[in-house]
Amino acid sequence: MKDKSRPCVMLLRKRNWSIFLSLVFITPAIHATPSFAASEDLIKDAKQIFGPPLPEVISSDTNPVTPQKAKLGKMLFYETRVSVDGTVSCARCHPFDLYAADGLRKSIGNQCKVNPRNAPTVLNAAGQISEHWIGNRKDVEDQATQALLGPPSFGMPSYQAAEDVLKAIKGYPPLFQAAFPENKDPVLAENFGKAIGAFERTLVTPSPFDAFLKGDKKALKDNQIQGLKTFMEVGCMTCHSGTYIGGQMYQKFGIFEPYWNYTKSQKIDDGRYEVTKQESDKYVFKVPMLRNVEMTAPYFHDGSVGHLEDAVWIMGKIQLGKDLTKEQKGSILSFLTSLTGTIPEDALKVPILPPSD
Amino acid sequence: MKDKSRPCVMLLRKRNWSIFLSLVFITPAIHATPSFAASEDLIKDAKQIFGPPLPEVISSDTNPVTPQKAKLGKMLFYETRVSVDGTVSCARCHPFDLYAADGLRKSIGNQCKVNPRNAPTVLNAAGQISEHWIGNRKDVEDQATQALLGPPSFGMPSYQAAEDVLKAIKGYPPLFQAAFPENKDPVLAENFGKAIGAFERTLVTPSPFDAFLKGDKKALKDNQIQGLKTFMEVGCMTCHSGTYIGGQMYQKFGIFEPYWNYTKSQKIDDGRYEVTKQESDKYVFKVPMLRNVEMTAPYFHDGSVGHLEDAVWIMGKIQLGKDLTKEQKGSILSFLTSLTGTIPEDALKVPILPPSD
Numbered sequence: 001m002k003d004k005s006r007p008c009v010m011l012l013r014k015r016n017w018s019i020f021l022s023l024v025f026i027t028p029a030i031h032a033t034p035s036f037a038a039s040e041d042l043i044k045d046a047k048q049i050f051g052p053p054l055p056e057v058i059s060s061d062t063n064p065v066t067p068q069k070a071k072l073g074k075m076l077f078y079e080t081r082v083s084v085d086g087t088v089s090c091a092r093c094h095p096f097d098l099y100a101a102d103g104l105r106k107s108i109g110n111q112c113k114v115n116p117r118n119a120p121t122v123l124n125a126a127g128q129i130s131e132h133w134i135g136n137r138k139d140v141e142d143q144a145t146q147a148l149l150g151p152p153s154f155g156m157p158s159y160q161a162a163e164d165v166l167k168a169i170k171g172y173p174p175l176f177q178a179a180f181p182e183n184k185d186p187v188l189a190e191n192f193g194k195a196i197g198a199f200e201r202t203l204v205t206p207s208p209f210d211a212f213l214k215g216d217k218k219a220l221k222d223n224q225i226q227g228l229k230t231f232m233e234v235g236c237m238t239c240h241s242g243t244y245i246g247g248q249m250y251q252k253f254g255i256f257e258p259y260w261n262y263t264k265s266q267k268i269d270d271g272r273y274e275v276t277k278q279e280s281d282k283y284v285f286k287v288p289m290l291r292n293v294e295m296t297a298p299y300f301h302d303g304s305v306g307h308l309e310d311a312v313w314i315m316g317k318i319q320l321g322k323d324l325t326k327e328q329k330g331s332i333l334s335f336l337t338s339l340t341g342t343i344p345e346d347a348l349k350v351p352i353l354p355p356s357d
Numbered sequence: 358m359k360d361k362s363r364p365c366v367m368l369l370r371k372r373n374w375s376i377f378l379s380l381v382f383i384t385p386a387i388h389a390t391p392s393f394a395a396s397e398d399l400i401k402d403a404k405q406i407f408g409p410p411l412p413e414v415i416s417s418d419t420n421p422v423t424p425q426k427a428k429l430g431k432m433l434f435y436e437t438r439v440s441v442d443g444t445v446s447c448a449r450c451h452p453f454d455l456y457a458a459d460g461l462r463k464s465i466g467n468q469c470k471v472n473p474r475n476a477p478t479v480l481n482a483a484g485q486i487s488e489h490w491i492g493n494r495k496d497v498e499d500q501a502t503q504a505l506l507g508p509p510s511f512g513m514p515s516y517q518a519a520e521d522v523l524k525a526i527k528g529y530p531p532l533f534q535a536a537f538p539e540n541k542d543p544v545l546a547e548n549f550g551k552a553i554g555a556f557e558r559t560l561v562t563p564s565p566f567d568a569f570l571k572g573d574k575k576a577l578k579d580n581q582i583q584g585l586k587t588f589m590e591v592g593c594m595t596c597h598s599g600t601y602i603g604g605q606m607y608q609k610f611g612i613f614e615p616y617w618n619y620t621k622s623q624k625i626d627d628g629r630y631e632v633t634k635q636e637s638d639k640y641v642f643k644v645p646m647l648r649n650v651e652m653t654a655p656y657f658h659d660g661s662v663g664h665l666e667d668a669v670w671i672m673g674k675i676q677l678g679k680d681l682t683k684e685q686k687g688s689i690l691s692f693l694t695s696l697t698g699t700i701p702e703d704a705l706k707v708p709i710l711p712p713s714d
Contacts, residue, residue, distance in 0.1 A: 075454075078452065078454040079454075080455075080460060081460055085465065086459075086461050087449075087459075087461070087465050092444075092449075095437075095707075096707045096709075097432075097435040097707050097708055097709060098437075098710055098712075099709070099712075102437070102443075102444075103437060103438055103443055103713060104443050104444070108442065108444050111469060112468060112469035294712060295712045296712075297712060297713040298713075306713065343709070348706050348707045349705050349706055349707075350452075350453045350454050350705045350706075350707060351454055352453075352454060352456070352652075352700070353454045353455055355455075355456075355652045355653075355654060356460060356654040
């Protein structure tokens with residue numbers, strides 16, 4: 001049975017959730033619980049579902065990572081002067097001390113504006129099919145660039161205004177020139193996004209689970225191995241698959257029951273419908289990555305659930321139609337701890353920004 | 358003449374500005390411009406005025422710095438969850454990327470409340486006679502503790518509420534216990550302040566000027582040496598003296614003319630009068646340290662002047678009654694760059710905070 005479910009997962013990446021539903025949830029044979037071997041085959045099974053371990057850098061054809069770009073990008077990641085009230089930088093909603101999330105239900109941007117959704121971590125984020133919960137940002141470069149104008153984020157009136165701020169800080173133009181030697185006038189909002197994107201492509205957090213995927217059987221503790229089995233047997237990996245344990249597809253939040261019956265959501269979010277205006281995309285969100293999930297409470301698109309144990313139970317209930325036992329929840333939680341990785345040392349070192357002139 | 362002015366500076370530390378005025382500004386002999394030798398005596402002169410170079414750690418009798426306290430303090434420095442809206446930490450207004458100031462005229466705290474004054478850097482701040490512009494915080498420990506309740510900073514309703522937040526994050530109690538082994542129930546607001554204070558006492562930034570004070574004549578460039586002479590000849594060092602080049606006394610801002618005639622202040626600030634209610638303390642502020650001053654625009658208690666060159670000129674005009682020439686301004690600016698120090702490597706490494714449970 002498990003042999004059937006795995007190709008299905010592969011097929012489904014980047015596909016619409018409705019196809020997914022018809023294959024996985026409506027077809028009983030696939031929906032039934034597979035039974036994974038406790039033996040050495042487990043690594044083989046895991047490799048097939050989760051694919052290769054994390055890369056060292058998440059590459060991009062359109063924005064190759066260079067040291068100059070990543071260095072500038074790290075500085076810009078901390079730059080508050082480029083926001084309309086001087087208080088917002090990428091680091092404000094993605095501080096590394098909280099694993100690049102901010103601990104809030106919904107992030108607070110310039111002039112106390114509330115963002116529409118919870119801030120997902122930027123760690124490993126470049127590995128996803130798109131950015132933001134509803135996939136309305138193509139990639140990390142697009143996300144960073146558009147954040148400049150986002151009314152509840154940086155809130156700048158125009159890209160030109162942001163570029164003017166950066167040009168007025170004398171230390172920046174030479175750094176942009178070094179990062180974008182092909183541009184004659186390189187202090188551009190697009191390059192702001194590319195530099196930050198390049199930095200974010202280095203934000204990869206290898207964890208014990210990667211060592212396990214590489215074949216080190218002792219990389220996971222016994223309870224984490226048991227948890228991995230539970231995670232696969234219960235069916236979590238039908239969506240949370242691939243190297244990033246998620247981030248590869250869209251899915252309706254609340255397949256068996258509306259999500260707001262279980263979360264503490266204050267309002268109903270139409271999800272990806274906002275992007276596509278297709279009825280089938282109502283309450284559809286990008287499946288979040290589970291890497292470092294234990295470090296990034298609160299959970300879900302609206303941060304409406306504070307405890308990971310509760311989030312796991314709700315997922316079982318409304319996505320898989322299963323009332324997970326206390327033992328199953330605990331087991332899955334154990335597996336999830338194996339996804340907590342190490343933030344690159346260089347990323348944790350605060351850059352010094354050029355002073356205002 | 359210089360021999361007269363130096364003991365005067367020594368006498369004046371920690372004294373009221375009115376005594377200072379009577380000695381320095383009313384006594385013409387002392388107010389006249391001294392002439393410092395360009396010779397090797399300059400180091401000797403500088404040592405007498407500025408005293409010893411920066412210590413490695415700014416010690417405290419009441420809060421001895423231990424590695425456990427400083428480690429916990431660095432974590433708490435980044436902790437936003439202990440603010441009423443989850444957005445404020447010490448690092449918000451004192452980010453190391455901008456040399457532990459925030460680049461704003463006045464800091465923005467919880468729920469977008471505007472702080473009454475500009476955020477001074479916390480680098481070397483423990484070396485001052487008191488904290489805050491008007492000296493209404495005894496020391497860095499007191500400042501950090503009271504920030505928890507400060508309506509425009511963390512805005513917590515009570516110390517108890519802050520302690521409850523910290524206790525609910527399971528990772529913290531053991532760290533408090535390790536830092537304060539003498540306390541049975543160590544998760545206390547007072548210890549929050551002590552831990553952060555201990556961390557801040559390590560935030561010492563040795564600069565080329567310290568090497569110069571230690572006797573290395575080549576530590577300063579020629580224009581910085583000339584700038585040091587100008588700084589002393591013009592009279593800046595009558596207030597900006599001691600190891601921290603300031604931070605040791607209170608002084609009226611606007612001795613020769615009201616400050617608001619020259620700054621872009623939006624309202625008149627009574628200064629230390631707010632603390633003492635003494636008429637003589639109207640418009641009196643703590644003399645700010647000049648260490649790292651080129652990195653921490655904007656300037657003055659209300660951040661009303663954006664450029665250091667302008668701030669230097671205004672100081673000459675209203676504090677010393679001198680219309681500094683372009684050459685004198687440039688020369689003083691050169692000296693000020695020798696005060697830009699190195700932030701300790703460990704301080705620049707972002708700590709990982711215990712996750713919410």
